[in-house]
Structure formats: C-alpha cells, structure tokens
Amino acid sequence: MKNRMRHFVFAGFLTLLLGAVLTGCGKKETSTGSGAAKVVIGTGNSYEPYCYLDDKGNLAGYEYEVLKAVDELLPEYEFEFKTSDFANVLISLDAGKIDIGAHQYEWNKERDEKYLFGKESYTTYVTYLAVVGDKSDVKSLDDLQGKKVKSSTGSNSAYILETYNKDHKDDPIKIDYVNNSTDEETVTGLLNGVWDATIMTSRDTDKLNKNYGEGKEVIKVIGDPVQTSSTYFVFAKGNTKLQEAVDGALKQLKENGTLAKISVDIIGGDYTESE
Amino acid sequence: MNFNLEHFKESLIYGLAYLPNTLSLVFVPLVIGLTFGTVIALVRVYKVPVIGWLMAVFVTVYQGIPIVVALMIYNLIFMLKFNDLAAFLHLKKSISDMNNIWVGIFALSMAAVCSISEAVRGALLSIDKGQNEAGYSVGLTTIQTIRRIIIPQMIPVAIPMLINNVVGLIKASSVVMAIGIVEIVAGATIPSSRTYSFFEGYVAAAVIYWGFTVVVESLAQRLKKYTGKFRRNLYD
Amino acid sequence: MGKLFVWDRFFENIPKILPYLSVTFSIVVYATLFGVLLGISIVLVQIKKIPVLVQIVKVYVSFMRGTPMLVQLMLVYYGIPALFDPVFGTNINREWGAVNFAYVTFILNQGAFLSAIFYSAITSISYGQTEAGLSVGLTEFQTFHRIVLPQMVKTAMPPFGSDLVGLFQNSSLVFLIGVTDIMGRAKTIGTATKHVLEAYVFIVLIYIIISLGVRLLFFRLNNKMSFGKEEMG
Numbered sequence: 001m002k003n004r005m006r007h008f009v010f011a012g013f014l015t016l017l018l019g020a021v022l023t024g025c026g027k028k029e030t031s032t033g034s035g036a037a038k039v040v041i042g043t044g045n046s047y048e049p050y051c052y053l054d055d056k057g058n059l060a061g062y063e064y065e066v067l068k069a070v071d072e073l074l075p076e077y078e079f080e081f082k083t084s085d086f087a088n089v090l091i092s093l094d095a096g097k098i099d100i101g102a103h104q105y106e107w108n109k110e111r112d113e114k115y116l117f118g119k120e121s122y123t124t125y126v127t128y129l130a131v132v133g134d135k136s137d138v139k140s141l142d143d144l145q146g147k148k149v150k151s152s153t154g155s156n157s158a159y160i161l162e163t164y165n166k167d168h169k170d171d172p173i174k175i176d177y178v179n180n181s182t183d184e185e186t187v188t189g190l191l192n193g194v195w196d197a198t199i200m201t202s203r204d205t206d207k208l209n210k211n212y213g214e215g216k217e218v219i220k221v222i223g224d225p226v227q228t229s230s231t232y233f234v235f236a237k238g239n240t241k242l243q244e245a246v247d248g249a250l251k252q253l254k255e256n257g258t259l260a261k262i263s264v265d266i267i268g269g270d271y272t273e274s275e
Numbered sequence: 276m277n278f279n280l281e282h283f284k285e286s287l288i289y290g291l292a293y294l295p296n297t298l299s300l301v302f303v304p305l306v307i308g309l310t311f312g313t314v315i316a317l318v319r320v321y322k323v324p325v326i327g328w329l330m331a332v333f334v335t336v337y338q339g340i341p342i343v344v345a346l347m348i349y350n351l352i353f354m355l356k357f358n359d360l361a362a363f364l365h366l367k368k369s370i371s372d373m374n375n376i377w378v379g380i381f382a383l384s385m386a387a388v389c390s391i392s393e394a395v396r397g398a399l400l401s402i403d404k405g406q407n408e409a410g411y412s413v414g415l416t417t418i419q420t421i422r423r424i425i426i427p428q429m430i431p432v433a434i435p436m437l438i439n440n441v442v443g444l445i446k447a448s449s450v451v452m453a454i455g456i457v458e459i460v461a462g463a464t465i466p467s468s469r470t471y472s473f474f475e476g477y478v479a480a481a482v483i484y485w486g487f488t489v490v491v492e493s494l495a496q497r498l499k500k501y502t503g504k505f506r507r508n509l510y511d
Numbered sequence: 512m513g514k515l516f517v518w519d520r521f522f523e524n525i526p527k528i529l530p531y532l533s534v535t536f537s538i539v540v541y542a543t544l545f546g547v548l549l550g551i552s553i554v555l556v557q558i559k560k561i562p563v564l565v566q567i568v569k570v571y572v573s574f575m576r577g578t579p580m581l582v583q584l585m586l587v588y589y590g591i592p593a594l595f596d597p598v599f600g601t602n603i604n605r606e607w608g609a610v611n612f613a614y615v616t617f618i619l620n621q622g623a624f625l626s627a628i629f630y631s632a633i634t635s636i637s638y639g640q641t642e643a644g645l646s647v648g649l650t651e652f653q654t655f656h657r658i659v660l661p662q663m664v665k666t667a668m669p670p671f672g673s674d675l676v677g678l679f680q681n682s683s684l685v686f687l688i689g690v691t692d693i694m695g696r697a698k699t700i701g702t703a704t705k706h707v708l709e710a711y712v713f714i715v716l717i718y719i720i721i722s723l724g725v726r727l728l729f730f731r732l733n734n735k736m737s738f739g740k741e742e743m744g
Contacts, residue, residue: 040605045689046702053699055527057691084609084689087464091473095589096604114471153461154468162469177465178455182701188354194375211705339722340715341680344694348711355515442576449579450684460582477585481578488577 036078039242041067042098045083046182049207049266050104059083062266063102066122066250069258073249077242087154087179090115093236100246101234106156106227116237120247121230122259123271127157128221130205131197132190138197139223145171147196150189153177157199160226187212190219199226203267282472286463286479293462294483296376300448300458303380305441308387315388316395317421334389343450346382350454353378379451383444390440398433399425431499438495442488449484459483521709524700528713534610534692538682541614543675546621553626554633568626575623580616580681587616588688613685617678624674632667633659665736672729676722683718693717 043051043063054060059081071079082098093101093115106125107117131138138144141164151158158175165172176195178185187208189195202221209217235243253259260270315330357373360366402425410420452461463483464476553572556564575583591612592604603611636659644654686695693714701707 045691045695045699048702052702053691053696054703057527057531057696057699082609082689083691085687087468087473088687088689090471091589094471095474095593097592098605110469111471150455153464154471154473158468176455177452177457177461177468179453181455182698182707184701184705184707185351185354188351192354192358194354335723335726336719339676339680339719341683341694341718343683344711344715344718348708348715351515351708351711446577446579449581452581460579474585474589477582477589481574481582481586484579484582485574485577489573492577 036076039077039079039100040098041079041081041100041102042089042092043081043083043102044086044089046085047103048183049268051083051102053083062123062262063104065262065266066253066259067100067102069253069262070246070249073252074245077245085179086152090154090234093234096236099236099239099242104231105234106229106231108156108159108229110159111156111234114237116235116239116243118232118235118243118247118250120250120254121232122250123231123263123267124229124273125201125231126225126228127160127199127201128205128225129197129223130190130200130219130221133217133220135196135222141173141226144173144197146174148174148176148194150176150178150181150186150195150198152179152181156227156229160199183208183211187219203269203271278478279470279472279475282466282470283475283479285466285470286472286476287482289465290459290463290476290479290483293457293459294487296456296462297445297448297458297487300376300379300383300451300456301441301444304384304387304444305391307384308391308440308444309437311388312391312393313395315392316399319392319396320399321417330392334392337385338389338393342382342386342447343453345385346379346450346454349382350375350378375454376451376456378454379448379456383448383451386447387440387444390443391437394436394440395429395433397436398429401432402428434495434499438492441491441495445484445488445491449480516708516712517706520704520706521713524697524710524713527700528693528696528710528717531691531693531696532717534685534690535679535682538610538613538617538685538692539675539678542617542621542678542682545618546625549618549622550625550629553622554629557626557630558633572623572626575620576627580620581684581687583620584613584616584684584688587619588612591615609689610685612688613682613690617682620681621674621678625671628667628670628674629663632663632670635666636662661736665733668729668733668736672725672733675725675729679721679725680718683714 043059045051045053045059047061049061051059051061051063064081067079067081071077082092084092086103089098089101089103090111092098101115104123104125105111105117106127111117129138129141129144138147141161145168149161151161158177161173161175165175178189186198190198200221205219205221208219212218233243233246235246250259254272259272263270263272315334318330319327321327353375406424406428407420410424411417415423448458449460451458455461457465460477460480463480464473467473467476553568556568588609592607596602596604640658640662641654644658645651649657682692683694685692686698689695691699697707697710697714700710
C-alpha cells in the first residue's frame with residue numbers, strides 16, 4: 001500500500017507541475033479584447049543599452065522605450081514584444097512571427113531587397129573600425145587583409161566585410177562570426193589579440209571603455225567611418241500601412257523632442273539626428 | 276515564407292566546405308576520449324586506490340555540465356589567459372596565432388573522455404570475473420590479461436555504445452558555433468547573412484549532418500559484424 | 512579589465528537566475544511525459560510492423576538521432592508553423608511563444624530517443640519468456656503486463672536515466688530561439704551587469720546538482736527493481 005501511496009503523491013506532483021506550466025503559458029493570451037490590432041515587435045536581448053533584460057528579467061532599453069512611445073500615439077495598434085538573439089530577429093520577420101524588427105538596423109541593399117525599411121530613422125549609426133587603444137598599424141579595411149575581424153551572422157558589419165571580400169578575393173579579411181557574444185567577450189578578445197579589429201559605433205566604444213576600461217581608452221575607433229547610416233525599424237515587405245503609421249508617430253516624437261529625450265536618458269546623448 | 280532552392284544549394288556548398296572543421300572537432304576528441312576514457316575505465320574497474328575514486332567523482336560531476344556552458348567558460352578563460360600561459364611555457368605564440376577551434380576541441384574532448392570512459396566501463400563490467408581468474412591461472416600478469424583476454428572480448432560489447440558516442444559527438448560539435456568556430460551549421464548560414472535565407476541554411480545543415488551520421492552508422496554496422504566474427508553467439 | 516570572478520556578483524546572481532529554473536523544468540517535464548507516449552507509439556508501430564507507418568517512423572527516428580538539437584530547434588521554430596498553419600488554418604506562428612516551440616522540439620526529439628531505448632529493451636527479452644507465460648495459461652495481456660513489462664522497465668531504466676540527464680543539458684540550447692531559461696538568463700545578466708562568468712559558474716552548479724539528483728534517483732530505482740537478481744561485477 002505504501003508504494004501505491006507514493007505513486008499517488010508522484011502523480012499529484014506531476015499534475016501540479018503541469019498545471020502550473022499551463023497557466024503560465026495561458027497568461028500571455030489575455031488583453032486582446034480592446035479591438036486594437038496586435039503588432040508583434042521582435043527585438044534582441046543582449047545589446048545594452050538598446051535591448052536587454054533588466055534586473056527582473058524584463059525587456060528594457062532604447063528600442064523598447066521608443067516603441068512604447070510610438071504605441072501610445074497609435075491607438076489602433078497594440079504592441080507586444082518578443083525577444084530573441086540578434087540573428088533570429090530578421091528570420092522571425094521573414095517567417096511572419098513578428099511584424100517589426102527593432103535592433104538598430106542599418107539600411108543596406110541586401111536587406112532592402114528582402115524587407116521593407118521604415119522611412120523615418122530613429123538613431124544615427126556611424127560605424128568605424130575599432131581596435132585596441134595602443135594599436136597604430138590599422139587605418140582602414142585594407143590594412144586588415146589576412147587579419148581576423150569579429151562580426152556576427154546577419155549583421156551589417158558582416159555585410160560590409162563580405163562585400164569588401166568580394167572585391168578582394170586574393171587576400172580577404174578573415175571574418176569571425178561570433179553570435180550572441182557579450183560585451184565582456186568582445187573587449188577581452190580585442191585586448192588579447194583574438195581579433196585584430198571589429199566594427200562598431202563610437203558610442204559603443206565609449207560604453208565599453210566606461211564599463212571595462214577603468215577610465216582608460218582600451219578600445220578606440222580609427223580612421224574614417226566605415227559606413228555612415230541611420231537605423232530604421234524593419235517591416236515585412238508589403239506591410240506599408242504599419243510602416244507609414246510608425247513613421248508618422250516617429251516623426252511626431254522627433255518634432256516634440258520626445259525621441260531626443262529618450263536618447264539622452266538611455267544612450268547618454270542625443271543621437272537621433274546627428275553625432 | 277518561400278523555400279529558395281538556389282539559396283539552399285549555396286548553403287549546402289558552404290556547409291560542406293566546413294565539413295573538415297567538423298571532422299577535426301569529432302575525430303580529435305574521439306581519439307583523446309578513447310585513450311583517456313579507456314584508462315579511466317580500467318582504473319575504475321580494477322579499483323586503483325584513490326585515483327579510481329577521484330576519477331569516479333570527476334566523471335560523474337563533469338557529465339552533469341552542458342557542453343555549451345563549459346564551452347563558454349573555457350572560451351572566456353582562453354581569451355584572457357592564453358598569452359600568460361604561452362609566456363609561462365616559453366611558447367613563441369600569442370593568441371592571434373591560435374585558432375579557437377582548439378577551445379572547441381578541448382571542450383568536446385573533455386566530454387568525450389567522460390562519456391567514452393562510461394561506455395568502456397560498462398563493457399568491462401559485462402565481462403565475467405572468471406575471465407580474469409582464467410588469465411591469472413595460466414600465469415598471465417594483470418596487464419597481459421587485460422590486453423589479451425579482456426579487451427578483445429570487450430570490443431564487440433563496447434562498439435554499439437561507442438557508435439552512440441561518435442554520433443553524439445558529431446551532433447554536439449555544432450554547439451561550438453556559439454564561440455564563433457565555423458563548422459557545418461555556421462558555415463551553412465554564412466550565405467544567409469547576405470541573403471537572409473536562414474531557414475534554407477538550417478535545412479542544408481540538417482541534410483549534411485543527417486548524411487554524415489547515416490554513413491557513420493552504416494560503417495558501424497559493418498564493423499560490428501567484423502569484430503563480432505569470432506565471438507560465439509548462441510542467439511545469432 | 513577588473514576582476515574576472517567576484518563572489519559578491521556570484522551571490523547577487525542567485526535570486527535572479529533561480530526563478531528561471533521553472534522554464535528548464537517545464538521543458539524537461541513536457542518532453543518526458545509526451546516523449547514517453549510518443550516513444551511507446553513508435554515502438555508499437557515498429558513491433559506490429561504497420562505498413563507505411565514503419566517506414567515513416569524509421570526515417571523520423573533516424574533524422575531525430577542524426578541531426579543536432581540546435582538545428583532541430585530552428586527547423587521546428589520556423590518550419591512547423593509553415594507546414595501547419597496553411598493546412599489547419601491556425602496561426603501558431605504568431606500566437607505561440609518561443610517556449611511552446613521548444614516544448615514541441617524536445618517532445619519530438621525525446622520521442623525518437625526514447626523509442627530506441629524502449630525498442631531495444633523490449634527486444635532484449637527473449638520470446639521464450641512470452642511462451643513461458645502463455646504456456647502456464649496467462650493471457651497475452653497478462654504475460655506482457657506481468658512478465659515482459661517488469662523486465663523491460665528494468666532494462667530501460669539506466670539508459671532512460673542518462674537520457675534524462677542529457678535532456679536537462681540539451682534544454683540549455685533553447686536560449687538560441689529566445690526562450691529565457693537559466694542559460695539564457697545567465698547570458699542576459701552578462702549583458703546587463705557586464706560580467707558573465709559568475710552567472711555561468713552558478714548555472715554549472717545547478718546543472719551538476721540536477722544531474723547528480725537524477726542519477727541518485729535512478730540508482731535507487733534500479734536497486735529496487737533488482738527482483739532478487741545479483742548484480743554482476
């Protein structure tokens with residue numbers, strides 16, 4: 001009989017667990033009765049301060065704040081956020097899982113062929129080559145032939161490097177695709193010579209120096225910008241209605257200064273119009 | 276979502292180009308695993324004092340760690356400490372000469388040593404104790420008994436488990452892409468970062484892996500027949 | 512660069528990571544419960560040799576065993592909705608969170624692996640046992656229930672245990688499709704606090720404890736089911 005009792009306890013435990021899990025899943029399905037169309041935003045979870053998870057595990061960052069402000073101006077839509085790693089955001093857009101991709105996307109030709117870009121930018125994005133502070137032998141992409149440069153799958157920096165390599169097939173840059181790496185890994189790798197360079201914005205190097213440099217300039221940007229661009233929200237091809245609505249709201253946020261304020265609050269400077 | 280055959284083909288070619296990387300990520304750990312795994316298994320089965328116990332604890336604990344997590348930690352330490360280590364060993368190498376595929380090989384080797392030692396240990400335990408006694412009674416030393424009597428009998432028993440280990444290694448090797456080593460999956464998705472056809476990339480990777488493991492398993496079937504040839508089996 | 516490992520940060524991370532254990536556990540529980548059911552169905556198809564289905568099942572099991580979990584996760588996450596939604600008129604593509612796709616992947620994967628374990632357990636019992644049962648007048652069901660099943664369960668127990676340990680470890684891959692489990696949380700803590708090693712070390716400890724727990728549980732179960740047989744070696 002004792003054995004039987006144990007079985008019951010075990011079965012009961014499993015049922016409880018299952019119940020807990022099921023109710024956990026069900027929670028998300030609420031709050032769709034207001035009549036507003038649901039728009040799913042896909043963003044990342046490890047690009048501080050743009051999109052990351054805060055202390056309690058909730059999404060935070062610039063992308064989130066901007067889109068929340070956009071949502072407030074658009075009563076006909078209701079935004080919901082889905083996070084994944086960077087490489088998966090655009091695939092999710094492609095697969096129809098999300099309606100807007102928000103991950104500091106710069107415009108480039110290949111992306112433009114496949115997705116619909118917003119017309120209204122929400123941050124400038126000027127990227128440079130970034131190297132360790134005391135390095136002086138690298139001035140441009142040409143100096144990196146045969147050397148290792150860190151990038152990640154699906155990023156604009158990968159696009160820039162691959163485009164460069166297409167024209168320099170004899171001695172290409174070695175591209176290291178490191179997906180979902182943390183800032184700590186980036187800094188460590190650059191400092192110890194795992195990679196000779198990477199591509200990032202000067203505000204990213206400032207951030208890294210502040211967090212890991214203890215006041216010194218451990219990482220610096222060099223030379224002319226590799227690309228001067230801005231970032232846009234990305235939509236599925238043909239979804240012009242949503243794109244126009246979001247663009248309209250963004251424009252309003254720019255005009256009334258809200259966007260600049262969010263940028264100052266979160267990124268630490270107004271990067272909405274120019275550097 | 277449309278499936279683009281052109282992109283799929285491109286991904287297939289790219290993925291195959293990185294097959295050699297996957298091969299070294301599988302076969303180096305396999306050789307290391309077989310060597311050290313067999314030693315650990317023997318040490319444990321023949322109950323060598325202290326070392327046997329230490330090995331048992333190490334294998335049991337280490338097998339609880341997911342390879343991805345171990346890999347991330349090793350990579351971080353590798354990036355931070357390799358130059359110090361090289362200086363300490365008076366190696367004329369710095370980290371930029373090193374390919375971090377070695378970090379992947381190290382992480383996979385550690386896992387392979389543990390799982391192969393378990394497979395070999397299981398096979399050793401399946402052999403009747405009387406076989407040892409028979410060896411001793413005709414005047415063989417322990418080493419001779421192990422080499423001439425135990426190991427030949429153990430091999431056919433261990434092979435199916437070892438094949439599982441090889442297949443496991445092939446699949447586990449894909450996680451090294453998390454630290455930027457380009458193997459089949461990462462290779463197959465390289466064109467995707469230009470074409471944004473990631474789904475095609477993953478399908479291509481799946482096809483390559485599937486083909487790879489099917490080939491390994493069919494080779495294993497043959498090997499099994501061959502090594503089992505001299506084994507009397509009442510049921511066959 | 513500052514210190515690589517600081518105990519204060521290690522302890523700060525504990526309350527942030529622990530709640531996400533429920534995600535890891537729910538994946539394992541779903542995968543095991545439904546995986547066992549799926550595994551049994553597959554074995555039935557194989558033993559009864561149901562035409563067509565046998566071939567399909569063979570390809571399915573071979574695929575699940577021959578491709579990496581990581582790739583399976585991606586294929587299910589993006590592929591299953593593309594196959595299902597148009598056919599059934601559903602919209603799981605958007606309505607399901609990433610975690611549901613993780614459940615599906617792990618159930619499909621476990622079903623295949625468990626079917627292999629069950630199949631070899633059932634075929635390891637010689638037909639003589641069934642004949643013996645039938646010859647003393649037991650019905651076919653009674654023979655299976657009282658003679659074959661207990662032996663089968665005992666044979667299947669050890670590989671089932673190691674499979675479960677492996678399942679816990681594999682669940683650490685779901686962070687790649689955006690499910691925040693303990694691994695995903697460790698990673699995101701790394702982003703938010705700029706230090707990732709302490710979080711990794713903590714989850715390594717969690718995984719070790721889980722694996723030791725599962726092993727101990729199966730060791731006990733195995734001893735209980737010895738049916739008076741003496742262990743060799």
